[in-house]
Amino acid sequence: MQIKDCLHIAILVSDLERAEHFYGKILGLSQVDRSLNFPGTWYQIGNLQIHLIVDTTIQSQLHNSEKLGRNRHIAFSVTNLDEAKSQLIAHGCEVQMSASGRAALFTIDPDGNVIELNLG
Structure with a gap:
């Protein structure tokens, strides 16, 4: 395959x-x-x-709230990470910068799905 x-x-x-x-x-x-x-x-x-x-019966599957990147997640590329961070914060979204020090952040959608945003 x-x-x-x-x-x-x-x-x-x-x-x-x-x-x-x-x-x-x-x-x-x-x-x-x-x-x-x-x-x-x-x-x-x-x-x-x-x-x-x-699916109205789903429950959040967040296993590690201290390091969001260690949960199941989807990663998207953004052109401006600072702008993305500001927009998320302005909308009251949780933002956690990557613990590795790379240009990336993590946020959570309203159902607890983790989203990674990378500069690139």
Whole structure:
């Protein structure tokens, strides 16, 4: 087997409106059309899609709150890390700089999914 590409990542969310605010407004992802008949929203980042899928029974899977990068997470590249940090803080999001000292930070979406932002 040879994997050619990553097509999408599915993220479970309990409240679609709250998740759309985080991913669409705070992170600024571009929403794309979807034709499926269950609740959710799709976003496009380059060739990759992020699929928000509603599951009202989910519980946060955060295992290490002291070092967010040691939890399951998704990493995105940003052009300006300081701007991203300021925007997250302005929206009341938790921000934790990478413990390794590299140009990266971690934040948490409203359902406890960890997001890494890297300069690059």
